[in-house]
Amino acid sequence: MVRPLQPAARRLLLAAAALMICCLAGRASATVVTTCRAAADSDPRVDYGFCVAELGMHRESPDADAWGLAKVAALTGVNNADDAVYDIKALLADNKPGGPAPRAALEQCAKLYDSAGLAFAEAEDEINNRRYAAGKAKAAEGVSLARQCDDALAKAGAVPSPVAQRSSYAVKIADVCTAITNLIM
Template structure:
């Protein structure tokens, strides 16, 4: 084979493989947007922008399959729940300061925080089980586990609303757990 023909053949093969790699990578990175679009269409609870931002925040999601996006979303939720649990623990221990005086939280707020701490403690172990169920393709069980975490975030938030004038210090965190749960559930349902 002549050297020019050899170089041309190698160049052609490199271009060919680059195009295949680029097409696969582009498809995978668009998969996040496509998945979030389907999630939002199938479930009006899912916020498309939140879904995309959440999944794109994990670098390995850019080359993930739909199945991998599901496990990433559950892991994101687990991380969020774990951080929220730690935050609640800190709030329960924390005392509010006012003019050099230390005041405890309103007993009702403290009781709500303790209830939320218990809910989020259970949610940590529940999501760990959901991950095991998901990985072993027990999607119905994973669906049940993630649904219970979604309910826990709502129960936590609703506890503060039972007394007039009480504002939840966990509203954003509860909404995030709710959204992450909704995203996971939507992906699980796509795979069933």
């Protein structure tokens, strides 16, 4: 006669199965899953699902340890900022951003996101050189620059912001980068 599993054992078995399925599907390595879990457990701002999904897609993630994943998070912030600049330039090229004030705000945002991309790149460089506090500060700077864009667009009357998703992403990936960096400090 087979004994039924205790609830704790059943949860453990299901978690192991989910981890194995994730890894086999190529979506995320065990290190991504466990590092994101540790980051989310240590910092309530970290969205576990977002962390696994975003870091799991990066080409450097399968072979990365926590230190490498902190750098991947910063590089993902660079990519987001670059995409924001591209989106803003596309809006400006349409010549329909809503008049002179929103146009000026969009031009300012392009500069701010360009600087945000540089801040995230510097965060990766600082983490790579094991200057963790400086890396976290640079990631926070990237978020600050994205928020300055939101503020400029709001003042110009561009509500909702045409780059709201980019700003939200910058915050989430900076939170992931910071939490993972805190794990390795």
